[in-house]
Amino acid sequence: MQGRIHPLPAVLGLVAVAVLVCRTGLQGIARFGRQYGTPLAHALGFRRGPTPSASTLSQTLRRIDPQQLEAALGRWIAGRLTPDARAHVALDGKCLRGSRDGDVPGPHRVAAYAPHAAAVLGQIRVDAQTNEHQAALALLGIVPVGGSVLTGGATFCPRDVAAAVVDGGGHYVLTAKDNQPGLVADIEAGLGFEDAARGLAAATSP
Template sequence: MSPCTLVDALAAVPDPRSKHGLIHPLAPFLGLVALAMLMGRTSLNGIARFGRQHGPALAHALGFRRGKTPAVSTLSRTLRRFDADQLEHVLSYWIASRVDPAAFTHISIDGKTLRGSRNGAIPGQHLLAAYAPTVGAVLAQVKVDASTNEHKAALTLLGILPLRGKVVVGDAMFCQRDLAEEVVGAGGDYVLTVKDNQPGLGIDIRAGFAFETAARSIAAATSPWGSASARPEPHRHDRR
């Protein structure tokens, strides 16, 4: 896969607007949103203010024909029409084109609720992301619906990730049999935290460690030297 720029990737996003009465081209519109967010403007007011502060020079550089960037109302009206899954797919493709799969060995999966997304009694938007710490990139993320949970969303997320030769890391929420089978079936491995949500597995793990400790103690007690540290050193000419 050849690398592509973010501008090229955003140009592939389908335009959800009607063709009548369009003022701003879609690619410059998305370019402004992406650039403003990269500069720390995470609200609609902040994005609109960012465009106004930099004036016609930025507008023309991004491709706005009239030298004017969108207002808050236009930003809100347009962004609400996008299909989040389509946009996520485009961004995932852009990241995948610029990240060598051989450059990272493990993938961390974790969920978070978007700050400011809660509206009164309506819960905030919860996302589950797959992050590659070695390259500092979010490989993909999916929305966690209110009718499901992170465990089920993780199965969807793992289905779109390159897992062969990778180690998937997650907390106790993801310590589930079907998730482990998904990782192994795709050629990967996993390291998952075990807590009280898997009591039987926790007992088996503790028993395994206890057996290993007891076996080492017995081996040391029955050894003619007592322990490895008590063995006499070989003569100098016998050392390897």
């Protein structure tokens, strides 16, 4: 039967559930829906008829803007987390596991992860025209960090990333390495001053 209308939340739910059980291809997702039939379809929100075919899934998913979907999911997750669960947010960049195709590297993502909730608050693809630093800035524009302590590696140490966290009402603990030589020198000088001050205080104390 042609022209059947499927609710978008139900389609996305089918894709999510199928991927969780390692049905990653469109054919596999479609077979998964048909395999479990009406009970699964009704639980996901399909109103009538069988779940979508592979071609319908393909047409539907191609129309979805990935960044808008990521932002919507991030807001949905963030709105359901307690303050304690959001106390720590980690920035990290990774290639998607299992996405490499021969010599072609898999998609690279920068993600904001709340470890206490085991939840990804948002992620952005790092393409050929950008890098993890720029992706992190874009991600901080859509992921709320107010009241959270954000951690990250040296890639995320530039001043504009720290400023974006503070502007969003958060705090940060970032690794400083050789990509920020001036900052590293300032930190080492500050720590050296503290050590010298403690040594002087110990030497002159009664």
